[in-house]
Amino acid sequence: MKKTAVMIYRAFCMQEISCLTDWMVGLGKLMIVCAADRNPVKTEEGFTVLPDLCYEELDLDEIDCLILPGIAEFPEVLKDRRQLDFLARFKDRSDILIAAISVSPVLLGAAGLLENRAYCGGFYQEVLEDLPFMQKANFRFEPIVEQDHIITAFGGAFREFALLVMQRFDFDLPKNTFGPLEEHWSKDKLTFTMESEAERNYWETALAMLKHECPQFFELSDKA
Numbered sequence: 080m081k082k083t084a085v086m087i088y089r090a091f092c093m094q095e096i097s098c099l100t101d102w103m104v105g106l107g108k109l110m111i112v113c114a115a116d117r118n119p120v121k122t123e124e125g126f127t128v129l130p131d132l133c134y135e136e137l138d139l140d141e142i143d144c145l146i147l148p149g150i151a152e153f154p155e156v157l158k159d160r161r162q163l164d165f166l167a168r169f170k171d172r173s174d175i176l177i178a179a180i181s182v183s184p185v186l187l188g189a190a191g192l193l194e195n196r197a198y199c200g201g202f203y204q205e206v207l208e209d210l211p212f213m214q215k216a217n218f219r220f221e222p223i224v225e226q227d228h229i230i231t232a233f234g235g236a237f238r239e240f241a242l243l244v245m246q247r248f249d250f251d252l253p254k255n256t257f258g259p260l261e262e263h264w265s266k267d268k269l270t271f272t273m274e275s276e277a278e279r280n281y282w283e284t285a286l287a288m289l290k291h292e293c294p295q296f297f298e299l300s301d302k303a
Contacts, residue, residue, distance in 0.1 A: 081143040082109040086165070087130060088156040092123045092149035095180045095234050098257045099146065099241035106250055113137050115161040123151040134165035139172055144244070149181025149201070149234050157189055166190035173228045178244045181234035188213045198231040199224045203271045222264045233269055236261070 083103055085096070104110055114120055114130035121127055150156050157163075167190050169175060179187055184200040187193045189212055199219045207215040222236035223243060230247075232240040238257040245252055254260060 080108060082111050082141055083144040083146060084111045084113055084137060084142045085146045085148070086162075087112055087114045087120050087122075087128055087148065088150065088159070088162060089120065090123045090151035090155075091120070092151065092181060092234070093126060093128075094124065095237045095240075096146055096148045098237055099178075099244055102241065102245060102250070102252070102256070103248075108248070111137065111142065115159060115165075123149075134161060137165075139168060139175065142175060144176045144178065144248070145169065146244075147177070147179035147183035147186060150183055150185070153182050153185050157185060162186055163190045166192060176228050176230070176244070176247055178230045178232075178240065180232045180237065180240050184231045185210070185213065187229070187231075192229065193217065196229060197224050197226050198229070199233055199269070200231055201234040201271065205272065220266045220269045222261065222269065233264075235268075236264070 083100075085100065100110060111132060112128065112130045113132045113134055113136075116133045117130055119127045119129050163186070166186060169177060169192065170190075177187065177192070179200070181201045184193065184198050185202070185206075187198070188210070191212075193212075193214065195214075195217070197217050197219050199221050202213075202218070207213050207218055221233075223230065223232040223239050225243060230240070230243060232243075238260055241257055242252060242254065
C-alpha cells in the first residue's frame with residue numbers, strides 16, 4: 080500500500096483533516112508529513128508539528144494521496160514559492176489523489192492545478208474576485224466537489240471530505256462514522272463576504288445602544 084502525504088504550512092488547520100488522517104492511520108495507511116523545510120510548523124490551533132520530510136525529499140512514486148489542510152494565513156503561505164514549486168510536480172500525476180479543504184485550494188489554483196476545473200472551498204467572494212488564477216466562474220457553491228483526481232471541500236464539510244477520500248481508497252465506512260452529516264447545504268451557508276472594520280464597529284456600537292435603551296428587545300431571548 081502506498082503512503083499518504085500531508086502538506087503542512089504556516090497556521091494550517093489540523094481540525095479540518097483530523098477525521099480523515101486519524102482513520103487513515105488507524106486502518107493501516109502510512110502517513111508522511113511534509114513541509115517547505117524541516118523546521119517546526121505552528122498550527123492554527125497552537126500546536127507545533129515537526130515534518131518528516133521537506134518537499135524536495137518526497138518521492139511522488141511512494142504516495143497515492145496528497146492532503147492539503149486549511150490555512151488561516153493563506154497570503155503568507157501563498158507568497159512562499161516553495162509551496163507552488165512543490166505542487167507543480169503534481170501537474171502530470173493524475174495517479175495521485177489530491178484532497179484540499181477550506182482555503183487550501185488557493186494553493187492549487189496558484190500552482191495551475193485548478194485550471195478549467197470545478198472546485199469549492201471556504202472563500203470570501205472578494206478573494207475570488209481579486210485572484211484571477213482562481214477562475215471564479217469555476218467556483219461551485221457546494222460543500223464538496225470531486226473532479227477526476229482532485230477533491231476540494233468547504234471547511235465545514237470535513238466529515239463528508241473524510242468519507243469521500245476514504246471511499247476513493249476502498250475503505251467502506253458508515254456515513255455516521257464521524258457524526259451526523261449536514262443534510263441541506265444551502266447557497267447561503269456556502270457564501271461568505273467580507274465585512275469592513277467600520278461596519279463591525281458600527282454594529283457593536285448600535286447593539287450596545289439597543290441593549291441599554293431598549294432592553295425589552297432582549298427580554299425574550301434572556302428568558303429563553
